[in-house]
Amino acid sequence: MSTSAETAPHPSSGMTSDMSARTLALREDAAVDRPRIDALPGERTSVEGRTQPSSNAPSATSARTLALPEDASVDGHRIDALLGWSHRFEAGMAALALGWMVVAVWRFRNAKRAASDGGTKRSRAWVFGLALSTFLVVDGALLVGSEGYLRDVLWNLQVPATDPRTVRIEINAHQWSWEARYAGEDNRFNTPDDVVTWNDLRVPAGVPVWVQLVSTDVVHGFSLPNFRVKLDAIPGRVNQTWFRAAREGTWEVACYQHCGTSHYRMRGELRALSQEAYAAWLREAGRQAVQAYDVDDSAAHWGWEWKAP
Amino acid sequence: MSLLSLDHKDVARRYLWSGLGFLLLGGLLALAIRWQWAWPGQPVPGLAWALPESRGALTPPTYTAVFTMHGLVMIFFAVTPLLFGALGHFVLPLAIGARGLAFPRLSALGYWIYALGGVLVLASFAVRLGPASAGWTAYPPLSTSAFTPGLGQTLVTVAVLCAGTSAFTYGLNFVVTVARCRAPGMTWGRLPLTVWGLFFASVLNVLFVPVLAAATALLLMDRLLGTQFFIAGAAAVGGGGDPVVYQHLFWLFGHPEVYILILPAWGMVGDLVAFFSRKPAHGYRLTAGAMGTVSALSGLVYAHHLFTSGMSPLLGRTFMVLTLLISLPAEVMFLNWLMTLWRGSVRLTSPMLAALATMVVFGLGGITGLALGAVATDVPLHGTLWVVGHFHLTMGAASFLGVFAGLYFWFPKMFGRALHEGLAKVHVLSSAVLFLGVFGGQLAAGYAGQLRRLYDPYQYTYLKHLLPLNQWTTVCAFLLGAVQVVFVVNLVWTLRRGRAAEANPWQVGTLEWTCASSPPGEGNFTQVPVVLRGPHALSQPEVLERLGRDWIGQAEVLPGVARQDTTEEAVPASEGTVSTVRSVT
């Protein structure tokens, strides 16, 4: 196989235990021909008009293997609860099916005689009835639970649209980073006071954050595992979603659609700040952005007029 | 057996060897992925010859090629060819009492088109920039030449077109064969469930493989001719197209494809469970109907793969309801299998163990898919290893075990020799347990948030703690690979010096076991059988009484009974009432 357009990470001993060493080794080798501005912990790059994450690593609290990622959103618990129910159903159905099978095999193994019929009307009706009731209970619960979440949260853009405190962010996904645009003081996108960040989302805790998402190259997937947010970034269209951070802290942004060689490094950070800290940051970053604004840098003016829901 | 023979059994054997070869390739690629997640960046044992620059370690571009080729090889070149190409080609005509497929030339041609695709796949590993690397889904724009310029991506896209063409040809062939070439008396209600499964799956092949062909052909034009059907964004010049259209086309094929991969296995499970419970399948019509309903719905649920693509709420809700709906017929079918065991006389032969194992892994796979069918619960799980675990349990483990259920069952018929039962059982049981280990581990990692297709998942802080879990999963995967040696040993040994198979080793009544020799000669039957009853006439009191055995051939006349054929298409008297049963002892 001759796929190696680039050399391999140098396998050094103790790599698996030392994540960041390996991470950096890979970083040097990736064939990337655009400026790399990543949000690796401990790294700080400054680009005019763009703020970079500072050095504290994302909070990795509940790190239980068999649990969902920690939920840091206001509404995500509804999904988690529904998943909890779905697990109970799953366990029940698995126990029923496997238990039945084991008992049947154990009890009827090499039995002297076997029934000669393919079931009676009654037994067939019973099968259908059991299937139907399982279906109604399990699928019904999932459908109703899901529908509630869709109606109230996922597809209810009325919440961010009507809340005056809503923070709007335009995100431009590209190989291999997340560029985020904030409207700045004037509340309009694609103006000189827009704040643009790389792999560094900042949001105030507790208020709706409304995201509109595009991609300029290939399909990417914008996900916030700790906020139960997932949305494709697809060239040629603007997708939107919204969420609310429940508390302050730092979490990760992950790309979930295969988008090329360095897909696995399309990582960003999301910081939920207090509302005051957020406002202060935005004001300061906007001021710097105005100073650094370059009319001729058309590539930097990728923002768009906010789309109505 | 000449390579040019048009006999369906020879074509089947060709598919069998090629399919097993690609299964090996796909399996090795899977192990490379698993290695990378357990010991990221470390040299893969035994790979240094292929990747000298990195001394055998996977690099990010190699890794993308590896998972892409694993998926494509498994689906298009290993499992489908084994289920349809090998088992389908071999069993279908025999089981319905036909002398061959409706279009023998087409079936031979289909194999050669598939083989051409296989050669292209292998060749793609040797070209500069390696084979395809845009994922088995090959979403544009990533899969277009601006982002994946290598020749390999083009070769593999053509290879997929070849595999699709061959799938279409045997799909068509099977549909026509079942519709037109059944032996007299082989009514639809007397078809073995295996034939029902193959039939429905073939209908799906005929309907949906052309959709894949269309999407793939348009993609090729985007790659080679500068069209822009699926290109948008910076790479589009003036207007451009829409990548989402490709996604819809792809999944309009892709979802039925997962049923194509499992329907034959469902059918076999239905038959095997009945055979080895020594009683008729419970609710035969209900089961066949359930398979039909699933097939009918399969083209209407596909967009559950696109719940996060920004679909309109109307579409999202519609596909959610339709998706959940499909679990009803699946449950009916599953309960019928369980009911078949009940009050039977269960014989744990190797095919039966494989069938039961298929039920277990398929059951778990189905159950873990429920949460993916509802939009809200799909959000945290979409694109994670939960999905990977779910679809591997169903179309990976279940189809794989289904293939082996069929192979262990029909091997004596195919080759006239009996495999070693003990080794077969060890192989089936250890594979099943290890499958649960591997895909259970993937489900767990996915639930904890591990995203698919990540070269190094531990770049993410929130995934770092999953390393030990992934290492255990990888150990299971390597053990799974290792126990396949048991099968290979059994196969090679049996073909060399295995004992001759008995005429009807499993003591069942279907036509291939009761009316044809092992292996069947040219034309299958000395005389076309006249079918008198359904496929599962087991433990019938009058048969026990008159013949002293618990089975009777589908075409065997019960002594002392003038005619049991109660259906309207009774054989004209002139043909005589003696059907062509090769008497089996």
Ligand code: HEM
């Ligand atoms: C035999 C044991 C197998 C193991 C250990 C295995 C393992 C894996 C792993 C680790 C991945 C990568 C998941 C990802 O990152 O997306 C994968 C992907 C995949 N596997 Fe398997 N697999 C096995 C068998 C199969 C079989 C039998 C099939 C098909 C019938 C199959 C179909 C696929 C597909 C379609 C993908 C997705 C490829 C892509 O993302 O483009 N696998 N498998």
Ligand SMILES: [Cu+2]
């Ligand atoms: Cu990406």
Ligand SMILES: [Cu+2]
């Ligand atoms: Cu699907």
